[in-house]
Amino acid sequence: MSKFTDGVINIVKLVPKGKVVSYGQVAVMVGSPRSALQVGWALHIKGEEGITPWWRVVNKDGYISTKCEEHTKNIQKEHLLKEGVEVGKNLKIDMKKFRWFPKYSTLKNLELDEKYIYLLSEKYKI
């Protein structure tokens, strides 16, 4: 029940259908820009099947990068395709097209510090 883990889950739940975010992006949104790794961990541990859309999270290059046996790349791909996200042959997603950037009000609701909001817009260029 750490703030970090819960934050990750909450944010991932905000990702709209048909859009994806990167681990790093979620990390910034939860207030720990250097904890991209833990984002994956949080989803693995706390993610609830059918409730937490873990498949909408990919790595910085837009590649699917799961290693989990129960949540395979293929399963993730299927989920994404079903939602209208184009997944290329090499499990590549066009982040330019499908990256989700939250509204300012959404970020505000997360009680996120201004500096992180600024960091987000800098890093992922809205």
Added chain:
DNA sequence: GCTATGACAAGGA
């Protein structure tokens, strides 16, 4: 408190 681990990021060769 310490070490090891990891569904990553970023930058370089």
Added chain:
DNA sequence: CTCCTTGCCATAG
């Protein structure tokens, strides 16, 4: 494209 290094940090044991 692949392979490597460094940085970071929550959790597990």
